[in-house]
Amino acid sequence: MTRGELEAARDRVVPDVVAGGLRVLFCGINPSLLSAATGHHFARPGNRFWPVLHLAGFTPRRLAPAEQEELLTYRLGITNVVARATARADELSTEELIEGGRILRAKVERLRPHWLAVAGVTAYRTAFGEKRAAVGPQERTIGSTRIWALPNPSGLNAHWTAETMAREYARLRTAAESAPEGRPDA
Structure with a gap:
């Protein structure tokens, strides 16, 4: 991918991978330019989401970003706090993160996943x-x-x-599997 192709992806939105009845809805901060250019979440080669998801036991094998739709078969999904792509998360304003948190709450109320897992504690604090x-x-x-x-x-x-990271993600997996039907309120 060329620098020009990546820059052309700035501010694009990567569609969510979601459905009703998810065990866990993973939530990134916002898409990278590579994610926006490819249409696949956590697409940067240095991003450890996909290997960590497998190491934590959420998936039976390491998925590639292009296989993101397969997550739905495991009742897992992906969204972002802020939808627009940037080169770095620090390009987002506090206001964008707060507004993204509001939009995320509405999305969660509609989809009702058992768990919302925000991958980025600093973004969670702000949003x-x-x-x-x-x-x-x-x-x-x-x-x-x-x-x-x-x-x-x-x-x-x-x-x-x-x-x-895999140990922390595995703690979440254990919690998501511990309640009847994986539902914390069941």
């Missing part, structure tokens, strides 16, 4: 006004949907390795 939120399960719910803040799988997040 939901939870300044002290830490990685892990949150007190806040959206209707009956529980929320889990996950580490950002970007390769720029050097504080977390794929292995330590």
